[in-house]
Amino acid sequence: MEVRKRFSQELDDLKLEVLRMAALTEHALTKALRAFFERDSDLAEEVVASDEEIDLLEVDIDKRCLRLLALEQPMARDLRFIIGCMRICINLERIADQAVNIAERALYLNQRPALPHQPLMERLAATSVDMFKQAVSAFNIGNTQQASKVCQMDDAADELNLKILRHFVDYMVAEVRAVERAVYSIIVSRCLERCGDHATNVAEAVVFIVEGVEIKHHCEP
Amino acid sequence: MFRKLSFRSRLLLSFWAVLFLALLLPSLYYRKTLSEEINADTRSNAIHQLNLAYWLLSQDQPFQNAASLQVWCKTLGDHLGTRITYVASDGTVIADSQVSFAQVPSMGNHANRPEIVQAYKEGLGTSSRYSITLERNLIYAARKSDGGGAIPAGVIRVAVPFLEVKRKLDRLGRNLILTVLLAFGATILISYLFARQLEAPLRRMIRAAEGIGSGDYGKRIRISPGQEFSPLSHAINKMAKSIEKQIHTITEQKQQLEAVLNGMAEGVMVLDSRGRIRTVNPALARIIPHPPASIGRRPLEVILSSELQQACDQVLAGSDELPVQPYNLEISLGEGRAFDVNIVQLRDRQEGMGAIVVFHDITQLKRLEKIRQDFVANVSHELRTPLTSIKGYAETLLAGRTESPDSTRDFLQVILKHANQMSKMVDDLLQLARLEARQQLSEAVAVDVATALNSAWKACSSLAEAKEVRLEKLLPEDPLLVRADAEQLEQVFRNLLENAVKYGPSGGTVRVSCNFGPEGVVFQVRDEGPGIPSQAQPRIFERFYRVEKNRANQEGSTGLGLAICRHIIQNHGGEIWVESPPQGEAEGSAFFFTLPLANKE
Numbered sequence: 001m002e003v004r005k006r007f008s009q010e011l012d013d014l015k016l017e018v019l020r021m022a023a024l025t026e027h028a029l030t031k032a033l034r035a036f037f038e039r040d041s042d043l044a045e046e047v048v049a050s051d052e053e054i055d056l057l058e059v060d061i062d063k064r065c066l067r068l069l070a071l072e073q074p075m076a077r078d079l080r081f082i083i084g085c086m087r088i089c090i091n092l093e094r095i096a097d098q099a100v101n102i103a104e105r106a107l108y109l110n111q112r113p114a115l116p117h118q119p120l121m122e123r124l125a126a127t128s129v130d131m132f133k134q135a136v137s138a139f140n141i142g143n144t145q146q147a148s149k150v151c152q153m154d155d156a157a158d159e160l161n162l163k164i165l166r167h168f169v170d171y172m173v174a175e176v177r178a179v180e181r182a183v184y185s186i187i188v189s190r191c192l193e194r195c196g197d198h199a200t201n202v203a204e205a206v207v208f209i210v211e212g213v214e215i216k217h218h219c220e221p
Numbered sequence: 222m223f224r225k226l227s228f229r230s231r232l233l234l235s236f237w238a239v240l241f242l243a244l245l246l247p248s249l250y251y252r253k254t255l256s257e258e259i260n261a262d263t264r265s266n267a268i269h270q271l272n273l274a275y276w277l278l279s280q281d282q283p284f285q286n287a288a289s290l291q292v293w294c295k296t297l298g299d300h301l302g303t304r305i306t307y308v309a310s311d312g313t314v315i316a317d318s319q320v321s322f323a324q325v326p327s328m329g330n331h332a333n334r335p336e337i338v339q340a341y342k343e344g345l346g347t348s349s350r351y352s353i354t355l356e357r358n359l360i361y362a363a364r365k366s367d368g369g370g371a372i373p374a375g376v377i378r379v380a381v382p383f384l385e386v387k388r389k390l391d392r393l394g395r396n397l398i399l400t401v402l403l404a405f406g407a408t409i410l411i412s413y414l415f416a417r418q419l420e421a422p423l424r425r426m427i428r429a430a431e432g433i434g435s436g437d438y439g440k441r442i443r444i445s446p447g448q449e450f451s452p453l454s455h456a457i458n459k460m461a462k463s464i465e466k467q468i469h470t471i472t473e474q475k476q477q478l479e480a481v482l483n484g485m486a487e488g489v490m491v492l493d494s495r496g497r498i499r500t501v502n503p504a505l506a507r508i509i510p511h512p513p514a515s516i517g518r519r520p521l522e523v524i525l526s527s528e529l530q531q532a533c534d535q536v537l538a539g540s541d542e543l544p545v546q547p548y549n550l551e552i553s554l555g556e557g558r559a560f561d562v563n564i565v566q567l568r569d570r571q572e573g574m575g576a577i578v579v580f581h582d583i584t585q586l587k588r589l590e591k592i593r594q595d596f597v598a599n600v601s602h603e604l605r606t607p608l609t610s611i612k613g614y615a616e617t618l619l620a621g622r623t624e625s626p627d628s629t630r631d632f633l634q635v636i637l638k639h640a641n642q643m644s645k646m647v648d649d650l651l652q653l654a655r656l657e658a659r660q661q662l663s664e665a666v667a668v669d670v671a672t673a674l675n676s677a678w679k680a681c682s683s684l685a686e687a688k689e690v691r692l693e694k695l696l697p698e699d700p701l702l703v704r705a706d707a708e709q710l711e712q713v714f715r716n717l718l719e720n721a722v723k724y725g726p727s728g729g730t731v732r733v734s735c736n737f738g739p740e741g742v743v744f745q746v747r748d749e750g751p752g753i754p755s756q757a758q759p760r761i762f763e764r765f766y767r768v769e770k771n772r773a774n775q776e777g778s779t780g781l782g783l784a785i786c787r788h789i790i791q792n793h794g795g796e797i798w799v800e801s802p803p804q805g806e807a808e809g810s811a812f813f814f815t816l817p818l819a820n821k822e
Binding site: 015016019020022023024026027030034037038116117119120122129133136140 | 519521522525526527530555751752753754755756768801802807808
């Protein structure tokens with residue numbers, strides 16, 4: 001009984017650590033986006049600096065999971081939970097890396113004259129951040145419906161990414177001087193799209209934890 | 222085991238025990254004395270008969286032989302209804318009234334029968350015993366006899382059957398038992414009724430006590446089942462009263478506390494010793510969607526902020542000895558919301574350390590702070606730029622380095638342009654100050670919107686012609702009358718149209734349309750420009766706020782146009798806002814403002 005109690009406490013702590021990592025990642029992503037949209041280079045520097053903490057946390061969570069798997073030999077849902085947390089933290093780490101990418105592009109772009117206002121980019125950013133938040137919330141409360149919704153939102157993100165690409169290609173044809181800036185903006189758009197993909201992976205892991213089924217690549221359990 | 226029984230059963234059982242003893246003991250005693258009396262009576266009766274037989278024997282003597290004695294015995298025995306035996310001194314039976322003469326010699330030796338032994342010793346002997354000969358209980362009485370004639374000296378014995386006595390005794394005993402049973406039954410009934418009567422008030426008392434126990438603290442015990450119980454009922458009443466008072470106090474305090482918590486603008490979260498949320502207040506709904514659902518979870522599971530969780534962990538890990546230090550941190554959540562969080566240790570003797578987390582919403586404060594900072598920076602920038610130009614050109618002119626009168630003229634033109642710009646800015650600032658001071662509209666009359674729009678378009682026609690921008694009016698055919706100051710309405714249109722032309726593409730269209738809402742007319746001025754970034758949208762109505770900071774000073778723009786529009790519309794009791802991109806569009810922006818309709822009188 002005592003062993004069982006300690007184990008469930010360990011699982012609880014694991015969940016909290018994953019949430020902590022998610023909080024830091026969200027913080028990094030929103031900061032990177034603000035750095036990009038509001039042309040704030042200080043914020044971008046902060047994002048680049050804060051990535052190490054997230055990396056360390058990922059390693060720590062990975063160790064935790066391995067230890068639990070080895071020592072407790074969990075079954076059924078507990079096993080899925082630990083495996084799911086491992087998958088989630090890999091994706092969180094990648095999202096944080098994308099945030100760093102965005103911040104680095106922002107650092108470059110902020111030194112150049114501003115490109116015209118890009119409402120599509122704002123929409124893509126809002127969609128990606130929303131997907132991320134929903135995926136984390138789905139993990140937090142174990143809500144598979146919310147997780148499925150994240151998977152469906154990914155299509156919108158992909159579509160926006162394509163639109164942005166087309167928009168910038170047109171723009172580059174018209175304004176040769178802005179090619180470099182436009183390419184960097186396309187990279188940012190690509191990063192955001194990748195964030196959405198990772199958020200989808202997080203959501204898939206949530207469905208895996210709760211229902212024990214794989215919904216990879218097709219959004220349906 | 223007795224203790225396990227109910228009070229009533231115990232009472233009944235004791236009643237019954239007492240009754241049982243009270244009825245049984247006297248009857249047993251009575252039965253015993255009676256049987257003794259009857260025995261004694263029978264015995265004396267036997268002795269009487271013996272004496273009579275003895276006297277008759279001595280009268281009828283002498284007998285010729287044993288047979289005549291046998292006849293005498295039989296006759297007398299039949300008359301007296303008893304058995305008469307004559308036993309010789311050596312123990313042989315000579316005659317017996319119940320046995321035929323022929324069988325007499327076969328009878329056993331009677332020498333050691335107790336009554337005969339006693340008779341030899343004391344002259345008279347009695348005994349009660351079962352006779353094998355007659356197969357019944359008998360009382361024997363024997364007396365020495367000297368004999369005479371053919372009869373040897375011996376003992377004459379009379380046996381009275383005990384049967385009679387026993388039957389009498391049995392009948393008496395049966396009656397007695399019946400009486401006892403009857404009395405027992407009657408008393409059981411009465412005692413049962415008594416017990417029940419005693420129990421009823423006790424039951425009421427129990428009910429009252431139960432009522433108090435289950436929360437009806439107003440209940441009191443009014444009737445006491447007996448004097449012994451009155452201290453108990455007093456004690457229960459006193460307890461109920463004190464509980465009622467304390468509950469009242471606690472409820473009042475709780476209500477006060479709840480009212481304070483619910484009335485607070487700050488979100489409050491109470492954590493228990495394990496760091497889980499124990500209580501939340503409704504104001505927390507501004508931070509988390511459904512506060513009550515967060516109970517039992519940890520802060521990080523509810524508010525995705527690792528700093529908050531870390532701070533809570535630190536406060537909860539604080540030792541008991543250290544003075545309670547409020548922990549202060551600032552967290553920022555999505556959409557630019559910022560909270561100042563205070564965490565205070567909470568000492569709970571029963572459950573160990575807890576914490577109270579208070580969230581002050583400082584979003585507005587931060588926003589105002591930012592506006593103020595930006596205002597100072599922007600205003601100095603706006604004033605300095607033209608001043609620098611004026612100063613530079615004036616210095617060049619003074620230094621006399623101009624080569625031709627033409628360039629001198631150009632320089633002076635630039636100076637004039639910047640001076641005009643500054644004067645326009647000062648005019649706008651003054652107008653803003655006036656609008657701010659007045660707050661309310663003094664001269665609101667019915668104004669035809671079309672007239673105001675036309676003259677506004679005329680004012681910015683030069684710019685529009687240069688960029689080949691068209692105006693598209695989508696207003697109703699009938700004259701549309703709104704309650705407004707004509708001059709100010711024209712200015713609102715002029716500022717919005719100017720912006721639309723300025724930021725829109727060359728050869729584009731500016732559309733003005735209107736809708737009728739519950740609060741009057743909603744006007745829309747839509748352009749085909751690049752739109753306004755969403756984070757800048759709430760701020761464009763601020764004074765001197767510019768979307769693109771790095772962009773060179775716009776020709777003829779003071780950065781005050783939208784601020785003036787907002788003040789005018791607010792003074793008219795309307796609202797102004799922007800949508801960019803407008804609903805259902807990919808690009809452009811639309812400015813909306815509302816105005817009250819004029820009553821058509």
